[in-house]
Amino acid sequence: MVDILGRQHAAEARGTRSAPILATRGVTISYGDSTAIRDITLEIPEQKITAIIGPSGCGKSTLLRSFNRMNDLIPSVHHTGEILYHGQDIYARGVDPVELRRQIGMVFQKPNPFPKSILKNVTWAPALHGYRGSLMQLAEESLQRVALWDEVKDRLSQSAMGLSGGQQQRLCIARAIAMQPDVLLMDEPCSALDPVSTSRIEDLLFELKSRFTILIVTHNMQQASRVSDYTVFLDRGSMVEFDVTDKIFTQPGEQRTADYVMGRFG
Amino acid sequence: MSELFASNVARRKRHANLFRWICAGMTWLSVLVLGIMLYHIVAQGWSSLDWRFLNSFPSRFPNQAGIKSALWGTVWTIGFIALFSIPIGVATAIHLEEYAKPGRLRSFIELNIANLAGVPSIVYGMLGLTIFVRWMHLGRSVLAGALTMTLLILPVIIIAAREAIRAVPDSLRSAGLALGATRWQVAWGHVLPSALPGILTGVILALSRAIGETAPLIMMGALTYVAFVPGGPGDYFTTMPIQIFNWASRPQHEFHTLAASGIITLLSVLLAMNTIAVIIRHRSQRSRTW
Numbered sequence: 435m436v437d438i439l440g441r442q443h444a445a446e447a448r449g450t451r452s453a454p455i456l457a458t459r460g461v462t463i464s465y466g467d468s469t470a471i472r473d474i475t476l477e478i479p480e481q482k483i484t485a486i487i488g489p490s491g492c493g494k495s496t497l498l499r500s501f502n503r504m505n506d507l508i509p510s511v512h513h514t515g516e517i518l519y520h521g522q523d524i525y526a527r528g529v530d531p532v533e534l535r536r537q538i539g540m541v542f543q544k545p546n547p548f549p550k551s552i553l554k555n556v557t558w559a560p561a562l563h564g565y566r567g568s569l570m571q572l573a574e575e576s577l578q579r580v581a582l583w584d585e586v587k588d589r590l591s592q593s594a595m596g597l598s599g600g601q602q603q604r605l606c607i608a609r610a611i612a613m614q615p616d617v618l619l620m621d622e623p624c625s626a627l628d629p630v631s632t633s634r635i636e637d638l639l640f641e642l643k644s645r646f647t648i649l650i651v652t653h654n655m656q657q658a659s660r661v662s663d664y665t666v667f668l669d670r671g672s673m674v675e676f677d678v679t680d681k682i683f684t685q686p687g688e689q690r691t692a693d694y695v696m697g698r699f700g
Numbered sequence: 701m702s703e704l705f706a707s708n709v710a711r712r713k714r715h716a717n718l719f720r721w722i723c724a725g726m727t728w729l730s731v732l733v734l735g736i737m738l739y740h741i742v743a744q745g746w747s748s749l750d751w752r753f754l755n756s757f758p759s760r761f762p763n764q765a766g767i768k769s770a771l772w773g774t775v776w777t778i779g780f781i782a783l784f785s786i787p788i789g790v791a792t793a794i795h796l797e798e799y800a801k802p803g804r805l806r807s808f809i810e811l812n813i814a815n816l817a818g819v820p821s822i823v824y825g826m827l828g829l830t831i832f833v834r835w836m837h838l839g840r841s842v843l844a845g846a847l848t849m850t851l852l853i854l855p856v857i858i859i860a861a862r863e864a865i866r867a868v869p870d871s872l873r874s875a876g877l878a879l880g881a882t883r884w885q886v887a888w889g890h891v892l893p894s895a896l897p898g899i900l901t902g903v904i905l906a907l908s909r910a911i912g913e914t915a916p917l918i919m920m921g922a923l924t925y926v927a928f929v930p931g932g933p934g935d936y937f938t939t940m941p942i943q944i945f946n947w948a949s950r951p952q953h954e955f956h957t958l959a960a961s962g963i964i965t966l967l968s969v970l971l972a973m974n975t976i977a978v979i980i981r982h983r984s985q986r987s988r989t990w
Binding site for chain 2: 502504507509532533534535536539540542544546547548549558559562563606609610613
């Protein structure tokens with residue numbers, strides 16, 4: 435059923451959506467013996483915000499982490515099916531996860547700045563990858579883009595651990611976009627933040643949409659409906675529905691989706 | 701107060717206080733014992749501790765005997781021990797924590813390291829005598845002594861470094877890897893700097909143990925009478941604990957005084973090493989909270 439749904443949407447997509455930048459074909463991911471996500475086929479449109487919603491333990495994060503091969507770090511994880519980035523299987527021989535992760539950046543649930551200076555947080559990875567331009571300028575641009583520059587420009591050499599939670603998370607986003615990725619994966623980026631910081635990050639997402647494709651996992655249904663263009667609804671590892679966000683929240687095609695977005699379960 | 705609870709606050713507080721006083725008492729007991737020991741040593745050895753003592757070779761005349769060769773022997777051996785044990789120990793810890801996949805081989809290595817940490821030091825002396833002195837023909841040199849001691853303290857360094865590396869949160873590794881860094885870049889750029897204070901603590905404890913060890917060196921045949929400063933890794937040597945043991949085992953009272961002066965010298969070297977470690981640790985800890 436899910437597969438059919440996926441194909442239906444793929445067909446729709448040809449007319450209404452921009453080209454998929456990321457796609458999965460029949461992806462199943464297991465931790466040892468327990469299956470986290472089952473037979474998921476979907477296409478993520480370019481330069482849009484796609485939200486992944488669903489109850490706890492439905493496999494949202496597992497799906498998100500499969501796009502930059504962060505699941506590789508967990509020894510017991512194995513998968514079947516194909517995950518495509520610009521049409522190429524990212525698990526194919528010869529694909530280096532190090533190079534892949536330069537193009538597909540990630541922001542985590544809990545702000546995790548490096549215990550180093552604010553400047554170093556932004557410039558560390560570009561320097562490793564041999565960034566040819568001025569690192570200082572790159573840092574300024576990246577921090578400007580997350581609206582953090584004015585708050586930190588006088589203390590760039592101070593430790594990032596001294597920033598507030600919301601500032602730390604914006605720094606983590608700046609750190610990710612400094613690598614000029616194609617795609618930004620965000621794993622509940624606001625769940626550890628207060629409402630003010632959350633709304634700042636949501637504003638930021640709109641800004642970033644023009645340059646990046648954003649995939650955001652969220653627990654917060656209002657957030658998904660506010661920020662995203664498309665929404666994927668997962669339940670117990672399966673994809674129930676994938677559609678334009680407005681449709682998911684106003685006239686969902688599935689009863690389970692309706693129950694979830696209305697807050698009847700989850 | 702609710703009828704349902706017989707909460708008995710007064711009694712619980714008495715217990716809490718009692719426990720607190722027991723813990724404080726134990727702490728002060730060990731400080732006291734240490735203080736008494738230090739007092740005795742200093743009272744006995746302070747008078748003969750002077751520049752002449754530090755700058756003279758051992759002699760059968762107590763008023764001419766000094767610790768120069770043993771002091772420099774200790775400096776040479778500890779230098780080589782640090783040179784060998786820190787890179788090997790830390791690299792092993794990085795391998796086990798950051799690269800090795802869990803499995804039988806890793807468990808086997810872990811079990812062995814844990815067991816080796818508990819092997820009596822004299823056994824390492826025999827091993828050093830067999831392998832380094834005889835088989836590798838290094839002789840009773842500084843190098844053979846340092847290699848023997850390296851074997852002795854390596855398990856301690858590995859275990860301490862592993863604990864320190866394991867305490868670095870995974871979120872930091874994820875952050876680095878998600879930016880397209882390699883495992884090595886994450887380990888070198890973020891994990892090691894964060895683990896440095898813990899690693900240093902382990903290294904200093906291990907090196908302090910190596911400074912104080914006598915048995916393995918005597919076993920492998922380090923000399924007790926050396927009238928020259930070692931000039932390189934191939935020279936004969938003695939160390940401070942050997943010299944102190946030698947003086948303490950003589951019948952003449954004057955030599956016992958020299959032994960006490962030697963102990964003060966040894967403790968001072970230890971204190972200096974610890975101070976350096978504390979300074980480095982403090983510097984790297986300043987900005988670290990997660």
